[in-house]
Amino acid sequence: MDAKAQALIKAYLKTKSFLVVEPTVAGKTAIEKMLQKTAVARKNVKFAKTLESALEIMKDQMPNYVFTLDKLEDGPYHDLLELHLKQQPNRLDNGFFLLTDNDSTDNITKLAQSEIDAMVILPFTVTSLQSEFLKVIVPKSAPSEYKILIESAREHMRYDVDKAMSFLNKAKKADSKPFEAFYLEGLIHLGDKALELARESLEQSLKFNPSYYNSLKELFNIYISLKEKHRAYQVSKKLSENYPVNPKMIPDLAWVSVANAQYDDILDYHQAFKNVEDPDSEMRNYISASLAIYGKKIIKDKTEGNESVDQSLIDRALRLMDEASVVCDDKPLVFASLINTLILSKNETITSKVLERAKSKFPKNKTIKTLEILADDASLPPSKSLKNAQDAVKSGLKSPEIYQIILKRSLELGLNESTIKDYLNEACQEFPQLSTEFEKIVNK
Amino acid sequence: MSISHDQITLVTKNLSQSWIIFSNDTSKSDCIKYRDIKILIADEEHITLLVPPSACSVGHNLSLFIFKNDKQVRTLKRMPQDKSILKCSTVNGKVQEFDLIDENLAEITLKITDRVLDYWKSFTDQIDKKQERVSELFTKYRE
Numbered sequence: 001m002d003a004k005a006q007a008l009i010k011a012y013l014k015t016k017s018f019l020v021v022e023p024t025v026a027g028k029t030a031i032e033k034m035l036q037k038t039a040v041a042r043k044n045v046k047f048a049k050t051l052e053s054a055l056e057i058m059k060d061q062m063p064n065y066v067f068t069l070d071k072l073e074d075g076p077y078h079d080l081l082e083l084h085l086k087q088q089p090n091r092l093d094n095g096f097f098l099l100t101d102n103d104s105t106d107n108i109t110k111l112a113q114s115e116i117d118a119m120v121i122l123p124f125t126v127t128s129l130q131s132e133f134l135k136v137i138v139p140k141s142a143p144s145e146y147k148i149l150i151e152s153a154r155e156h157m158r159y160d161v162d163k164a165m166s167f168l169n170k171a172k173k174a175d176s177k178p179f180e181a182f183y184l185e186g187l188i189h190l191g192d193k194a195l196e197l198a199r200e201s202l203e204q205s206l207k208f209n210p211s212y213y214n215s216l217k218e219l220f221n222i223y224i225s226l227k228e229k230h231r232a233y234q235v236s237k238k239l240s241e242n243y244p245v246n247p248k249m250i251p252d253l254a255w256v257s258v259a260n261a262q263y264d265d266i267l268d269y270h271q272a273f274k275n276v277e278d279p280d281s282e283m284r285n286y287i288s289a290s291l292a293i294y295g296k297k298i299i300k301d302k303t304e305g306n307e308s309v310d311q312s313l314i315d316r317a318l319r320l321m322d323e324a325s326v327v328c329d330d331k332p333l334v335f336a337s338l339i340n341t342l343i344l345s346k347n348e349t350i351t352s353k354v355l356e357r358a359k360s361k362f363p364k365n366k367t368i369k370t371l372e373i374l375a376d377d378a379s380l381p382p383s384k385s386l387k388n389a390q391d392a393v394k395s396g397l398k399s400p401e402i403y404q405i406i407l408k409r410s411l412e413l414g415l416n417e418s419t420i421k422d423y424l425n426e427a428c429q430e431f432p433q434l435s436t437e438f439e440k441i442v443n444k
Numbered sequence: 445m446s447i448s449h450d451q452i453t454l455v456t457k458n459l460s461q462s463w464i465i466f467s468n469d470t471s472k473s474d475c476i477k478y479r480d481i482k483i484l485i486a487d488e489e490h491i492t493l494l495v496p497p498s499a500c501s502v503g504h505n506l507s508l509f510i511f512k513n514d515k516q517v518r519t520l521k522r523m524p525q526d527k528s529i530l531k532c533s534t535v536n537g538k539v540q541e542f543d544l545i546d547e548n549l550a551e552i553t554l555k556i557t558d559r560v561l562d563y564w565k566s567f568t569d570q571i572d573k574k575q576e577r578v579s580e581l582f583t584k585y586r587e
Contacts, residue, residue, distance in 0.1 A: 124575065240451075
């Protein structure tokens with residue numbers, strides 16, 4: 001580092017106070033040593049071991065910089081960060097370092113989208129600690145005009161939107177690629193629920209930086225709200241190409257891919273899923289939901305006579321739905337969706353396999369019990385299916401589909417008119433809004 | 445940039461860490477409570493760890509067994525006599541500092557007395573590389 005940069009850092013740090021929240025002696029010593037090496041005076045550093053004592057010191061001293069572990073003995077760090085942001089809204093003169101042993105992509109992406117400045121991974125070395133510190137301090141010690149305007153805008157975003165806007169308008173002229181300024185402008189519009197204006201700002205932001213995560217994320221949500229499936233798809237591609245995909249987003253991404261007839265994308269998510277060691281329940285549920293969406297679309301297209309859906313596509317869809325029922329951890333609705341689709345597919349083998357899995361996972365679930373009756377209706381003789389349906393109704397399991405089976409099969413078996421009329425009345429009583437449908441069946 | 449179907453990765457909660465157990469050569473005891481042992485700081489000559497408080501004192505010589513994953517430590521019911529079956533790296537050190545944090549946790553700093561130089565250098569290099577990787581991904585979201 002050259003002498004000029006060093007002088008700037010020294011001048012910057014001279015006026016800054018620090019709070020180090022570390023319960024261990026070695027940790028405290030290491031951070032203290034690092035700070036002293038970087039021209040911070042010992043008297044400017046305060047220490048605390050617990051959340052409570054740290055909050056006390058903060059209320060009293062209002063330190064510019066905070067170093068803290070994510071988990072302290074009496075609680076997590078979030079209250080410290082909240083207080084720090086309130087006390088020191090200007091983040092050029094202030095900052096927050098988090099020490100954590102959690103280097104999972106989940107933690108990194110969460111923290112990257114939070115207000116902390118950097119995350120120091122435990123265990124750390126003298127080198128790793130100092131390099132993170134300098135990465136934050138150096139730009140803050142010599143900020144560009146643009147950066148100053150952006151930070152001023154951020155400072156006022158919460159409580160004085162007009163002021164923030166005026167800083168942003170200046171910022172836009174202060175840099176050749178003011179993507180962050182347009183992003184923040186987009187956020188302000190979103191706060192006012194002005195979707196179209198927000199969209200314009202965010203699209204501008206991406207013109208200057210096509211892979212800027214924050215703008216991509218917000219714009220994706222806007223396009224989904226506005227039902228602009230093509231644009232949503234373009235954004236989703238940029239996201240999944242440049243950033244690890246959050247499993248929570250997979251059902252939305254799957255919907256968008258399917259809406260754009262890009263079925264192979266779902267296979268990509270599925271493949272990425274297979275590469276994960278020990279996927280957790282949440283991830284399994286999201287992936288199986290996306291496979292259910294995939295299967296539903298393929299089979300629906302087939303039943304509607306779409307000629308581009310050939311047998312190999314159907315076979316693959318069936319295979320993936322089978323797999324979805326294995327992967328799905330605890331979402332009965334995913335099973336319900338799979339079974340509904342499989343009934344349409346008329347593939348009895350896979351339908352009954354998936355049904356069995358659903359029943360063993362959710363023995364008391366009414367939706368699945370209903371679906372079993374529907375699925376069996378296709379393969380059982382009418383008298384058996386009718387009995388199943390009647391038993392279901394007697395046991396309290398009432399659904400329009402079950403009544404439809406009762407009516408259809410009773411007619412088929414030639415039961416007498418008054419019996420059928422009784423069934424019709426019962427069905428119309430339970431589901432009066434479907435009376436016309438029920439009457440249509442009987443009057444065929 | 446062409447769309448490559450190989451490139452999608454999912455965000456996971458899986459984190460990477462080392463797992464440690466140790467023998468106390470001075471008190472002739474072992475500590476296999478790997479869940480209660482954690483490395484906090486490492487440099488060329490020293491290592492700071494969190495350990496169960498009764499496992500050692502100042503001046504004791506410890507042999508640290510460092511594992512890349514918990515597959516083997518999970519199965520250990522006791523420290524094996526024959527250490528060669530442990531799929532790990534070994535570092536020896538003398539306890540220079542001992543601080544009680546609470547009834548369950550103590551912080552010790554070891555001066556490393558014997559290490560396979562290449563291994564230890566690569567261990568501390570790995571720490572720096574991990575921080576780099578984390579920092580790179582973190583920054584990506586903000587630029």
